[in-house]
Amino acid sequence: MANRQRKYDNQVYCIKDLEILGSANMLKSYREYYNEGAMDLITLRENETAYDRYRIRPRVLRNISDLDTATTIFGTKVKFPFGFSPTAMHTLAHPEGEVATSKAAAVANIPMGLSNYSTIKLEDVIAERRDNPYAMQVSLLKNKDAMIQLIRRAESVYFSKVCSKQLINTRDSGAGFKALLLTLDVPYLGRRLNEFRNDFGVPKGMEYPNLFPGVDVTNLEDGQESMAYDDCADWAGVMEFFRKHTKLDIWGKGIYTVQDAELAIEHGMDGIIISNHGGRQLDSVPASLDVLREIVPVAKGRIPIAIDGGIRRGTDIFKALALGADFCFAGRPAIWGLAVGRSIQSKIYITLTRFTTIKYNGQKGVELAINLLYDEFKTTMALAGCRSVTEIGKEYLSLLQPTGVLSKL
Ligand SMILES: Cc1cc2nc3c(=O)[nH]c(=O)nc-3n(C[C@H](O)[C@H](O)[C@H](O)COP(=O)(O)O)c2cc1C
Numbered sequence: 554m555a556n557r558q559r560k561y562d563n564q565v566y567c568i569k570d571l572e573i574l575g576s577a578n579m580l581k582s583y584r585e586y587y588n589e590g591a592m593d594l595i596t597l598r599e600n601e602t603a604y605d606r607y608r609i610r611p612r613v614l615r616n617i618s619d620l621d622t623a624t625t626i627f628g629t630k631v632k633f634p635f636g637f638s639p640t641a642m643h644t645l646a647h648p649e650g651e652v653a654t655s656k657a658a659a660v661a662n663i664p665m666g667l668s669n670y671s672t673i674k675l676e677d678v679i680a681e682r683r684d685n686p687y688a689m690q691v692s693l694l695k696n697k698d699a700m701i702q703l704i705r706r707a708e709s710v711y712f713s714k715v716c717s718k719q720l721i722n723t724r725d726s727g728a729g730f731k732a733l734l735l736t737l738d739v740p741y742l743g744r745r746l747n748e749f750r751n752d753f754g755v756p757k758g759m760e761y762p763n764l765f766p767g768v769d770v771t772n773l774e775d776g777q778e779s780m781a782y783d784d785c786a787d788w789a790g791v792m793e794f795f796r797k798h799t800k801l802d803i804w805g806k807g808i809y810t811v812q813d814a815e816l817a818i819e820h821g822m823d824g825i826i827i828s829n830h831g832g833r834q835l836d837s838v839p840a841s842l843d844v845l846r847e848i849v850p851v852a853k854g855r856i857p858i859a860i861d862g863g864i865r866r867g868t869d870i871f872k873a874l875a876l877g878a879d880f881c882f883a884g885r886p887a888i889w890g891l892a893v894g895r896s897i898q899s900k901i902y903i904t905l906t907r908f909t910t911i912k913y914n915g916q917k918g919v920e921l922a923i924n925l926l927y928d929e930f931k932t933t934m935a936l937a938g939c940r941s942v943t944e945i946g947k948e949y950l951s952l953l954q955p956t957g958v959l960s961k962l
């Protein structure tokens with residue numbers, strides 16, 4: 554039983570349970586903002602179901618006693634090939650918001666992408682020394698000053714931090730922001746019908762303290778120019794701007810085609826995330842897993858390839874790696890973990906004999922999400938007979954044809 558954690562809080566045994574319990578803890582308009590996507594949700598659904606078309610082909614008697622799930626991303630060793638995609642406004646799911654998500658990611662030693670629409674200052678998200686890597690997501694805006702001040706702040710958290718009165722160069726420890734994730738697929742926001750139907754809005758006085766510090770975003774007029782997306786952006790201009798303003802690695806997030814993967818390589822990006830924004834931008838685009846299969850034959854080994862969208866199980870992570878991804882991210886599981894955290898009560902000790910109960914523990918909810926995926930991934934590796942992440946390859950998968958026939962990849 555050593556490899557199995559049988560009892561989880563609140564009867565949550567898999568990410569689906571987490572989704573159900575977390576969703577029940579949220580207001581309808583917030584729940585639908587998080588869980589739904591663009592138009593008829595075709596891509597949103599396919600992101601998940603694409604994984605079900607593959608079957609794992611285990612090998613036996615492989616001596617998996619030294620099984621190692623570790624890998625590297627953004628130049629840093631992490632616990633397993635999984636991290637959090639940047640998602641906006643975590644405080645709508647839990648009052649501790651991105652701080653809770655960050656603490657859980659740090660405890661687990663996995664990477665976290667921080668949205669530029671985070672509702673907590675990036676300096677507070679990384680307030681203590683952490684050894685896991687972070688990536689700052691940047692939307693391409695017309696307002697270049699907003700992006701430049703964001704980059705400066707992300708870099709200064711990365712380069713120098715005072716810990717226990719000692720100045721630490723976090724570049725050496727692996728902590729802090731190591732990369733920018735440029736969101737390439739939002740020249741406009743997608744049409745999310747739930748937001749129209751629910752008249753989705755954020756609470757009065759809310760800010761995006763990383764992009765527009767001090768601005769009450771609920772007071773802005775629709776289409777406010779200072780916050781507008783850059784609909785003139787092109788490859789050369791974007792790369793020139795970011796290379797000029799940062800020393801951090803530059804990853805492109807929102808790659809949907811082989812042609813754009815080629816352009817990312819040609820323009821010297823440091824990595825790509827194959828992503829359709831969790832089905833929230835253009836509906837009817839293919840599942841990200843199907844795009845991965847097209848991109849791997851031309852891009853593998855030339856640029857690090859990550860994927861997000863629909864990853865809900867350890868077997869999904871295994872399948873993406875077997876199809877050639879170097880790393881996997883997911884967005885919504887962190888949100889559901891935060892929301893589940895609303896009903897996790899924790900006892901904290903004040904002295905050796907007295908303790909108090911904290912009602913809301915967002916960090917514990919997010920840790921639950923990570924632990925589930927980690928346990929499932931480790932179990933999958935063990936049962937498939939893979940001792941290290943680099944051993945996972947397409948020989949461990951078959952494609953299940955609609956006829957029921959299994960075909961080799
Ligand atoms: C509620 C929500 C907010 C998001 N906000 C951002 C964002 O601010 N910037 C960004 O680049 N992507 C954003 N995304 C997209 C995620 O980074 C990621 O691509 C997506 O969640 C992956 O799909 P998954 O949720 O199925 O794992 C958001 C996604 C969700 C669900």
Ligand SMILES: CCCCCCC(=O)C(=O)O
Pocket residue numbers: 641670830833
């Ligand atoms: C003006 C705030 C927009 C936040 C958008 C965040 C996002 O990308 C999402 O998918 O939602």
